[in-house]
Amino acid sequence: MNVYDLVRTALYNSSKKIITDNQVIHSHQGGQEPRGTYCAINVLRADKIGMEYNSTYAGYYNDNLEILSRNEYETIVRFMFVGKDAGDLAYHFEAVMDNAASRFHFGTENLAVMRKSEVRRVPEKRDTTWVASFTLDVTFSYAVEITQAIDIIEDVSWNATIN
Secondary structure, three states: HHHHHHHHHHHHHHHHHHHOOOEEEEOOOOOOHHHHHHEEEEEEEEEEEEEEOOOOOOEEEEEEEEEEEEEEEEEEEEEEOOOOOOHHHHHHHHHHHOOOOHHHHHOOEEEEEEEEEOEEEEEEEOOOOOOOOEEEEEOOOOOOOOEEEEEEEEEEEOOOOOO
């Protein structure tokens, strides 16, 4: 289990349900830049902030004897909007993040919006042309469930020595 990959996948899946008319990518992948306006997702941090749940008894999960734990992470994510309509897309995304439908999309991926920054305009100069670019930082709470297999104890013995 790789928490970073789980967070990246969860962010992509939920963001694609909100940004339906533009391309969504992960930042720093290399390769060609998408044509038109797009959103790039950049996971800046994924800090473990606690353990919400740790089972005290082994149980059968997926037909195996396992213990279950649930860890909470706080993840800071930078959404970068680039292209001709980047400002419109950035402010639309920032506004709709507060509605119940968007929170539901994030919730289905075990993400909860905790805090968000203001949208920032950060144009980039490429060769001789300025390209519109906007950023929005969002802090999410993210839950990860982990199961660990437990061997069955078949025999217990105890030898007592009294002094």
